[in-house]
Amino acid sequence: MAKGFFISKAVAGSCVFVAIAATATIIALSVVYSQEKSKSDVLPTVDPSVTPTTQPTTPPGPKEPWQHYRLPDSLVPLTYNVTLMLTLKPVVDEFYTFSGKSIVTFQCVKATDLILIHSNKLNLTTFDNFHAKLMGLNGAEAPKIKKTWLEVPTQYLVVQLEGSLKPDHMYELLTEFVGELADDLGGFYKSVYFENGIKKVLATTQMQPTDARKAFPCFDEPAMKAVFYMTLMHPHGTVALSNSMNYDPVNVTVEGNDLIKTSFMATEIMSSYLLAFVVCEFTHIETMENSVLIRIWARKEAIDEGQGHYALTKTGPILSFFEKYYNISYPLTKSDQIALPDFGAGAMENWGLITYRETALLYNKGVSSNGDKEWVATVIAHELAHMWFGNLVTTRWWNDLWLNEGFATYVSYLGAHEVEQDWNMKDLIVLNEIVGVMGVDALASSHPLSSREDEVLRPEQISELFDAITYSKGAAVLRMLSFFISEDVFVKGLNTYLDTFQYRNTVYQDLWKHLQMAVDSSSIELPVSIEEIMNRWILQMGFPVVNINTQTGHITQKHFLLDPDTPVERQSPFKYEWIVPVTWIKNGAEKQYWLTKKEDTNPDMKTAPGEWIVANVDMRGFYRVNYDTENWERLLTKLSIKPEDIPVINRAQIIDDAFNLARAKIVNTTLALRTTLFLHKEVEYMPWETARRNLNYFYLMFDRSDVYGPMQAYLKNKSSNLFEYFEGITSNWTTIPKNHTDQYNQVNAISMACDTGVEGCQELVTNWFKQWMQNSTHNPINANLRSTVYCSAIKAGGVDEWDFAWKMYKNSTVASEANKLMYSLSCTEKPWLLNRYLAYSLDSNMIRKQDATYTIVYIASNPIGQPLAWDFIRAKWDFIYTNYGGAMSFGRLISGVTKRFSSEFEYKQLLQFKEDHAGQLGSATAALEQALETTKANMKWVALNKNQVHAWFTGQNSEM
Incomplete structure (x- = not known):
């Protein structure tokens, strides 16, 4: 437990000094802003490159230390004393x-004789x-400064010295600065919302991975752990929060501004990306659990409506x-x-002050769905898992980000299961x-979980790692590892790993050792050894398809690729x-x-x-399975006669494997389609959801062709039984329905029935929506069904339905409800x-920046x-790239907009x-390469399969 500290006189008196020193800079920035505003509606970003002391950059090929993206190992930070002042009033317009x-x-x-410290978009005094x-x-005697500039x-802020710093000696570096409180969702940024028609502005942070340097100069790498002493000076009527508990706030006056000064106790030693602070007018609810104070913060309206209650009751357990x-x-x-109106990620595991999107923390009974509730539980569990795995023990560099995020993702399901034991979370x-991630990892443009440190250097390279491979x-x-060594042994190894390396940094080999x-x-x-097994799963991309011949017991493995004709350019140390x-x-x-090798024979597999x-029982292993024709036929027969004899996860797996094997030309596409024949007997969620997702690929490829009609007729027949x-x-x-997954499958039943024209479905959802339009203060639609009902009604309706939904979206005070409407409007x-x-999506007054990607x-x-x-x-790409870089997931945007591509014309457009x-x-670079590969594979698949798919659906319809 951290002890308190006393602020030195230098720091205590710094606020007035900072304000005076910053005044000229603020005036200069406001002039620049006014000039730029007259040219464009784009809010400019404060750029230190405009200062006279900025050095020109040497051409590519780093020669000098400041041209390298990694810090040298000559200096180690110990403590930071940081004081920030803000009035939350614009200097001019919205600046x-x-x-x-x-x-x-x-x-x-x-x-x-060189100090390199990160600084980005700060105007330094x-x-x-x-x-x-x-x-x-x-x-210790500090050498004189010879030259400074911003690279x-x-x-970097580069500080060249006339002499050398000496080993084992300690020094202090003082900087003063002004930064823009922009709406770019990175570093120290602003968020705007309305409460009772009144505009509110708050200031919050998102430092991960490389944006602490936008809030103050710092050694902004995860291994550079330090203790942080924070002081925030903020307006009356606001509260200041940070990682640690605060001392009693005091009133101060700075340059005529009456402010509150809130100082915080020392943090634990931690990485800069975990630092957080918020200034807002929020309120909270709280409880104590095992001597830990738990508080849920949100907009007053949200707290008053009880939207924080679920999070409060589940956090402690x-x-x-x-x-x-x-x-x-x-x-x-x-x-x-704390639930923030504007937040680019789902949530962030800042130690002691976790920041969330509102949808990831707030739950409103009667308005939020069971899916919303599950999301809140799993995200809370994910972030709390990081308090140990990631925060207490931190990976040395971003190339091992998967270790933090993959682990937190896995155990989030264990944590959610602990508090909601009838949800089946360990299966979900x-x-x-x-x-989903198997589809991404089956591309030749995928990447290994762990790369060499020198392959991940620039901020955009680091940002690219926050993808499905890393998390999912x-x-x-890790789930596979836990199964084959047993959960008890897995947990025992984690215990000694965390105990040994607490407050330190590690590499993945340390985990394997423990x-x-x-x-x-x-x-x-x-x-x-575990290292020999697991290195093959993390140091090479992809996964195998295991081929089992049940007539001979012969078993083989091969790198599984959705398009086996695509050359794999990335070399593997284990030859895949x-x-x-x-x-x-x-x-x-x-x-x-x-x-343990390419092929083998196991007599036990003969039938x-x-x-x-x-x-692959319960899909515990990260691989696909193919069988000889005889075993496939026996599985299909068993599914048609008594599907419950096969575990429910494996019923889903059979469907998923078959469809993906067909895309890879390993089995015939008609075999994959035959795995759906039994669905008229199936009522479980997992097989239906897997079938729906795989058949969605057929829609993406064929909904503009003559395959669409027969496919619709077939699925209408199957989904009518579920309806x-x-x-x-x-x-x-x-x-x-009482069961958690049944509630999900009820949504599938209505969605597929309405999409395929099952009698009575469209009338049902349209009537519900009309009732709501007639009395907007009472929504008769069950929260679980709202997304699909809204979507179906708006699809069938016209401008009146759309305008009504838009109005309800803008007026919604519940973020999860707003998300449903945001989706349905599309x-x-x-x-x-x-x-x-689309025009609204890039207007932050219409659609929040955090939601722009999803909307498009x-x-x-x-x-x-x-x-x-x-x-x-x-x-709009130039505008998007310039103004939405910190707020938009470029990778998700590119993959989402191009997933339907399947023609030579579209492929050429992507190349262009x-x-x-x-x-x-x-950060869209990797996603664009994956989109090109996927488009090429789609073109080949459509050419190869269109005729037989059309014939199969037509034939099935004739037998109904």
Whole structure:
């Protein structure tokens, strides 16, 4: 537990000094802003490159230390004393600023005459023409500063010295600065919302991965851990929060501004990306759990409506679960969680002050759906898992981001299961994480979970790592590991790993070592070491397809690619060969076998006449399975006669494997389609959801061709049974299914029935929506069904329905409800309304910046909207890149808008887009390569399969 501290006189008096020193800069910035505003409606970003002391950048090929993106190992930060002041009043129009002062104490490890410290988009005050002051501590003499400048590409403040800093000596570096409180959702930024018609402005942070340097100069790398002392000076009527508890606020007057000064206790030693602070007018609810203060913060209206209650009741039990799971007490005295109106990510695990999108923390009973509730539970569990795994013990560099995020994703399902044990969360990880990411990892343009440190240097390269591979595949392989060494042994290894490295940094090999120690002290037998097994899963991209011949027992493995004709340019240290834990069921008994080479023979996998096996039990392993023709036929027969004999996850897996094997030309597409024949007998969510997702690919490829009609007729027949089933168990839609996954499948039943024209469905949802339009103060539609009902009604309706939904979206005070409406507005079949909606998406007064990506992707998911969205982002890319870089997921945007591409014309358009915007793609670079590969694969697949798919659906319809 951290102790309090006393602010030095220098720091205590700094606020007035900072304000005076910053005044000229603020005036200058406001002049620049006014000039730029007259040219464009785009809010300018404060750029230190305009200052006279900025040095020109040397051409490519780093020669000098400041041209390298990684900090040298000569200095280590110890503490920061940071004071920030803000009034939350615009300097001019919507231009807000903050001013600050930072004193970083650091130790010299190796003699150097150079200080490199990160600083980005800060206007630094000069002292005798230098951007900083240097002081020696404990008798150390500080050399004089020779020159300072801001190196823009690498985002450094460079301080050249006339002499050298000495090893083992300590120094202080003082900087003062002014920054823009922009709406770019990165660093220290502003968020605007309205309460009772009154505009409110708050200031908050998002430092991960490389934006702490936008709030104050710092050594902004995860291994550069330090202790932070924060002081915030903020307006009356606001509250200031940070990672640690605050001292009693005091009133101060600075430059005629009456402000509150809130100082915070020392943080634990931690990485700069975990620092957080918020100034807002929020209120909160609180409780104590095992001597930990738990507070949920949000807009007053949201708290008054009880939207924070669910999070408050679940946070304590989840914290307690992880304390037992890790066998280490929660290391802080409080856990603040705050719901922000504008937040680019889902949530951020800042130690002691977790920031969330409103949809990830707030739940309103009667308005939010069961899916919203599940999202809140899993995101809270994910972020709280990080309090130990990521915060207490932190990976050394971003190349091992998967270790933090993959682990937190995996155990979030365990934490959510702890507090909602009837939700089946340990199974839902398969649908929510594993099935989807296998599609990404089956591309030749995928990437390994872990790369070399020198392959991930620039901020945009780091940002690219925040993708499905890192989160979902990371979770999948850790889940697989936990199964084959057992959960008990897995947890034991985690315990010693966290205990050994607490408050330090690690690499993935450290985890393997401690898990191996746990295995060695158990009765678990492995064919080789954990490191040998797991390195094949994290150091090479992709995964294998395991081919099992049940007639001979012959088993092989091969790198699975959706398009096997695409050359794999990335080399693998293991030549794309894995050590695979193969599990299977035969005659009701489960067995396990290790496939340690390309091929082998296992007599236990041979079957007698009439016997069948299903491999990869509950999809515990990260691989696909293919069988000989005889076993496929026996599985299809079993599904048609008595599907419940096959575990529900494996029923979903059979469908998913078959469809993906067909896309890879390993099995015939008609075999994949035959795995859906039994669905008229199926009422479980996981098989239906897997079938729906895979058949959605057929819609993407064929909804503009003559395949569409027969496909619709077939799916109408299958979904009508599910529609009737839920109509029956809900007493004609008047009750809600008790089971969590049944509630999800009820949504599928209505969605597919309305989409395929099942009698009575469209009338049902349209009537519900009309009732709401007639009385907007009373929504008769069940919260679980709203997304699909809204979408179907708006699709069938016209401008009146769209305008009503838009009005309700803008007036909604519940974020999850607003999200449902935001999605449903994209369902209209009126092109002019979709174009209007696209225009709104890049107007932050209409659509929040955090929601721009989702809005455009939703529109692109509509077959009418897809070409409109593609034209829109091509026309607006310069604006998007310049103004939405921190707020928009470029990778998600590119993949979402191009997922329907399947023609040579579209492929050439993508190539042209890549050429037109070379150097202006940022974090979209990898996604664009994946889109090109996927488009090429889609073109081949459509050409190969269109005729047989048309014939199969036509033939099935004739038999109905």
